[in-house]
Amino acid sequence: MANPRHRHTPSRRDKRRANWFKVATPTFVECPECKEPKLPHRVCPNCGTYKGRKFLEVEE
Ligand SMILES: [Zn+2]
Incomplete structure (x- = not known):
C-alpha cells in the first residue's frame, strides 16, 4: 500500500493549507x-440580468 514515508513538518502542512482559504473566499x-457586486457567471440578484438579458423579475 502507498503510505507516506515521512511525517511532514508543521510549516509544510501550513503552507499547503494556506492555499485553500483563497479558494474558500467568494469571488x-x-x-x-x-454596478453591484455579484457572483461571476450568475444572474445578478440585484437587477436580475445576465449578459444583457433579463431573467428575473426584481421588485423596484
Ligand atoms: Zn445587476
Whole structure:
C-alpha cells in the first residue's frame, strides 16, 4: 500500500493549507447593469440580468 514515508513538518502542512482559504473566499464581479457586486457567471440578484438579458423579475 502507498503510505507516506515521512511525517511532514508543521510549516509544510501550513503552507499547503494556506492555499485553500483563497479558494474558500467568494469571488465577486461588478454587474454591468447596476454596478453591484455579484457572483461571476450568475444572474445578478440585484437587477436580475445576465449578459444583457433579463431573467428575473426584481421588485423596484
Ligand atoms: Zn445587476
